[in-house]
Amino acid sequence: MKCPNCSSKDIGKIGSHQFYCWGCFIELTVNGDKMSVYQVEEDGTLSSLDDLFFGEEVPQDYPQMHLS
Secondary structure: OOOOOOOOOOEEEOOOOEEEEOOOOEEEEEEOOEEEEEEEOOOOOEEEOHHHHOOOOOOOOOOOOOOO
């Protein structure tokens, strides 16, 4: 799996469908074919970054997430 933000492969699993990128410090949630991206705030809350990454449509050339 590669981070959609920084392309780092340094991704850690923090839950059954939750991952954390140690390269840019964002949290990823993968549920089937849908992925959500969050910024972890200082107080531990999550702020969605989906509008920055996906806008209204996910690009056709966006790489598929392969969990291994």
